[in-house]
Amino acid sequence: MSFLLDGFITEFFALTSTSQHPFSATSGGSVNSTLSTNSKSIHGIEGLSDENVWYAPAVQSMVAMLILSTIPRIISTIYGWIHPGIYNYIVEKLYVSVIINQDESIYFQIGQYVAEQEELARSKKLRHVQGIAKDNESSRYPRNYFDEEQSTPTPQISLLPRTGSLQIVWHNGQKIWVRREIRKVENGESLGNGLKGLNLDLSSLLQRSQECFNIRSIIQDWLDSIYSRDYNKLTVYQCMRIHYGDYGWKRISNKEMRRYGSVVLRENQKEEILGDVQKFLGSSKKYAMRGIPYRHAVILHGPPGTGKTSFIKGLAEKLKLNIAYISLVASLDDDGFLSMLTRVPANSVIVMEDFDRSHITKDAQESERNGGSGLSGIPRITEAGLLNALDGINTPEGSLIFLTCNNLDKIGRAVKRPGRVDQIYYLTYADNYQIREMFWRFFGKGKQTTDPEARKDNPELQKIANVFLSHIQSLNQNLTTATLQKFFLEYEKEKEIEYWKQKKEQGISKDSSSGSVSINTKDLKENDEKKQHVDHNEQEKEKKEEEEDEYKSIEIDLNLLMDKDYVINLFEKIQMETGVEEKMMEEIAKRKAKEQKKKGKEQRKKEKEEEKDDTEDTEEDTEEDTAVKSDVADTNDVGAPSPPASPLPNGVTSL
Numbered sequence: 001m002s003f004l005l006d007g008f009i010t011e012f013f014a015l016t017s018t019s020q021h022p023f024s025a026t027s028g029g030s031v032n033s034t035l036s037t038n039s040k041s042i043h044g045i046e047g048l049s050d051e052n053v054w055y056a057p058a059v060q061s062m063v064a065m066l067i068l069s070t071i072p073r074i075i076s077t078i079y080g081w082i083h084p085g086i087y088n089y090i091v092e093k094l095y096v097s098v099i100i101n102q103d104e105s106i107y108f109q110i111g112q113y114v115a116e117q118e119e120l121a122r123s124k125k126l127r128h129v130q131g132i133a134k135d136n137e138s139s140r141y142p143r144n145y146f147d148e149e150q151s152t153p154t155p156q157i158s159l160l161p162r163t164g165s166l167q168i169v170w171h172n173g174q175k176i177w178v179r180r181e182i183r184k185v186e187n188g189e190s191l192g193n194g195l196k197g198l199n200l201d202l203s204s205l206l207q208r209s210q211e212c213f214n215i216r217s218i219i220q221d222w223l224d225s226i227y228s229r230d231y232n233k234l235t236v237y238q239c240m241r242i243h244y245g246d247y248g249w250k251r252i253s254n255k256e257m258r259r260y261g262s263v264v265l266r267e268n269q270k271e272e273i274l275g276d277v278q279k280f281l282g283s284s285k286k287y288a289m290r291g292i293p294y295r296h297a298v299i300l301h302g303p304p305g306t307g308k309t310s311f312i313k314g315l316a317e318k319l320k321l322n323i324a325y326i327s328l329v330a331s332l333d334d335d336g337f338l339s340m341l342t343r344v345p346a347n348s349v350i351v352m353e354d355f356d357r358s359h360i361t362k363d364a365q366e367s368e369r370n371g372g373s374g375l376s377g378i379p380r381i382t383e384a385g386l387l388n389a390l391d392g393i394n395t396p397e398g399s400l401i402f403l404t405c406n407n408l409d410k411i412g413r414a415v416k417r418p419g420r421v422d423q424i425y426y427l428t429y430a431d432n433y434q435i436r437e438m439f440w441r442f443f444g445k446g447k448q449t450t451d452p453e454a455r456k457d458n459p460e461l462q463k464i465a466n467v468f469l470s471h472i473q474s475l476n477q478n479l480t481t482a483t484l485q486k487f488f489l490e491y492e493k494e495k496e497i498e499y500w501k502q503k504k505e506q507g508i509s510k511d512s513s514s515g516s517v518s519i520n521t522k523d524l525k526e527n528d529e530k531k532q533h534v535d536h537n538e539q540e541k542e543k544k545e546e547e548e549d550e551y552k553s554i555e556i557d558l559n560l561l562m563d564k565d566y567v568i569n570l571f572e573k574i575q576m577e578t579g580v581e582e583k584m585m586e587e588i589a590k591r592k593a594k595e596q597k598k599k600g601k602e603q604r605k606k607e608k609e610e611e612k613d614d615t616e617d618t619e620e621d622t623e624e625d626t627a628v629k630s631d632v633a634d635t636n637d638v639g640a641p642s643p644p645a646s647p648l649p650n651g652v653t654s655l
């Protein structure tokens with residue numbers, strides 16, 4: 001009922017107010033003329049001038065369309081008051097509607113499209129909206145470390161229609177009503193506002209012989225437009241609980257893909273995994289012929305920060321796949337798990353991370369003791385559920401599954417056996433090849449980042465890379481690629497800080513030397529306030545653009561990377577900050593203690609030498625004094641004996 005009332009009110013305002021007509025957002029000018037002609041066209045067209053006559057039929061048909069689309073709603077609303085049965089009958093006969101539940105993977109795309117149309121239209125009709133935070137990527141760079149405002153960008157707010165509000169979206173001249181509404185459970189009761197079970201109810205006036213196929217093709221157009229715009233971006237889905245007992249795939253981000261080339265594994269390892277996956281993706285017929293379930297599971301294991309997640313993202317970019325994360329530690333039971341696998345968004349690689357930390361350990365009893373498998377009341381995936389998933393019982397044809405873990409020993413043999421898991425790869429600490437590649441990817445220019453031949457053109461950087469590598473080797477420590485990345489970022493940051501510091505100093509001295517132009521506040525006040533505001537905004541924009549260009553062109557001085565002490569100290573600082581594994585911390589502590597001891601020894605040695613020098617000086621002084629005294633004595637008391645030489649060793653003074 002309220003749905004139709006809203007529709008009626010919307011139509012009423014659309015007819016009575018030209019500025020609020022949905023067309024006004026896209027073609028404001030033409031709408032005014034259209035509607036001002038309405039009254040004339042209804043009573044005839046005699047009032048129209050010759051040059052306007054040509055569009056009269058169009059105006060008439062538009063008005064007729066508007067009336068036609070409104071009248072059924074008005075009638076159905078009135079009848080709805082009189083008799084719900086009649087209301088239902090009219091709705092049933094005159095409208096088509098499609099409901100998309102929140103647990104459908106396209107729910108978010110359709111919701112996004114509709115919200116964007118609303119934002120585009122900036123409809124003045126929307127009065128009560130939902131405010132959500134919008135991530136403002138562009139405000140993050142350039143990073144001038146002295147500009148505090150810049151480093152803490154203000155969050156941006158975006159307005160969306162509220163749950164329950166009615167939106168109108170025009171598609172090729174056809175009007176679609178869209179409403180987000182709280183989902184009704186099966187017995188017809190609403191779940192209440194606290195729960196986020198939502199439907200998108202899209203309805204449209206029934207058009208002859210098109211029925212729901214028309215609205216289906218409209219929704220398909222919307223989806224196509226969203227997908228074509230976001231093509232080349234990685235869509236990441238996460239399996240989430242939508243409301244009690246119900247799970248869905250939620251799109252959590254739509255990012256630029258991580259480039260496959262930006263991930264550095266051991267020499268040829270990346271190509272090996274890629275080749276294996278490509279071979280699988282191109283072998284559907286072979287699998288079918290042999291009657292083998294067409295699915296492929298890969299385990300990536302190794303210490304944290306060796307690039308397991310990064311590699312999967314890079315692989316997804318390379319193969320143009322989306323990523324669907326499913327957490328094995330979430331409160332998800334076997335039924336939920338398997339049903340989610342059947343609904344995995346198309347063209348996705350399924351990723352189950354931190355497998356060894358899940359409740360599915362190699363010892364099922366241990367798992368139960370730890371509260372797994374539902375004994376603690378929290379629904380859990382059981383080992384049997386996981387084995388079924390890996391066997392491909394519920395997974396769609398062509399499923400590609402990646403499992404990641406730090407400790408492979410914690411995974412039961414049943415899981416690892418051939419047929420369930422097809423390949424196992426170990427990603428470990430960075431070797432010389434990876435250190436070198438990471439270095440060039442960070443500091444090389446153009447082709448040098450990936451092409452060893454091109455690096456020969458930069459012997460200076462090659463020298464720095466070699467010396468840097470030898471410093472790392474002298475550390476004699478296992479370093480992950482994540483630690484190396486952090487090192488380079490920290491180094492860059494330090495150098496940038498130095499750069500901005502210098503810039504700031506130069507800026508101040510430049511201003512003071514040139515006797516910067518002082519602003520006459522009186523003159524400013526006389527200026528038009530609006531103009532000032534515009535000028536200020538433009539200046540800010542220009543300044544930002546200049547800084548952005550400058551940021552891109554900052555030349556980082558890499559010579560410090562050849563300083564062994566600097567490199568070792570920065571690594572230790574990073575390792576301390578990032579809380580590396582205990583063993584590494586122990587090693588650092590040991591080395592620190594050793595260094596401290598060495599320094600203490602050197603200090604004592606130095607002190608001893610200084611004291612020795614002092615004693616020698618004292619002795620010399622004493623001798624000199626004695627000589628002076630004896631001279632004096634010679635002069636004053638000729639014949640007095642000289643004092644005996646001290647029997648104490650050097651540096652010990654006699655009391």
Ligand SMILES: Nc1ncnc2c1ncn2[C@@H]1O[C@H](COP(=O)(O)OP(=O)(O)OP(=O)(O)O)[C@@H](O)[C@H]1O
Pocket residue numbers: 262263264265302303304305306307308309310311405406480481482483485
């Ligand atoms: N081999 C690598 N090549 C490029 N970048 C890497 C590599 N390994 C780690 N990194 C960087 O380190 C960070 C952490 O890496 P990532 O999350 O992929 O590690 P992980 O092995 O999945 O760790 P965990 O086991 O804790 O999940 C990322 O920012 C990534 O850019």
